Amino acid sequence: AFQGDESRINYNISGRKLTVFGSSNVKDKRFEQDIAFSQDFLLPYNADTAYIKKKKEGNKLVIEVPLKA
Numbered sequence: 001a002f003q004g005d006e007s008r009i010n011y012n013i014s015g016r017k018l019t020v021f022g023s024s025n026v027k028d029k030r031f032e033q034d035i036a037f038s039q040d041f042l043l044p045y046n047a048d049t050a051y052i053k054k055k056k057e058g059n060k061l062v063i064e065v066p067l068k069a
Contacts, residue, residue: 016043
């Protein structure tokens with residue numbers, strides 16, 4: 001649904017809450033539909049939110065949240 005385009009999926013941090021969200025437009029011969037999703041995650045106290053990374057690994061999108069030592 002996101003056509004392998006990682007720019008259609010983003011994240012936001014608010015305190016310890018990580019929100020992952022995205023939207024796209026799906027089309028085929030006789031069908032067109034806008035789709036969207038949003039999911040919240042509560043991060044641990046030692047999450048280092050200043051160094052979150054979003055990267056594509058093959059056909060997967062990984063949002064990496066490092067932990068402080």
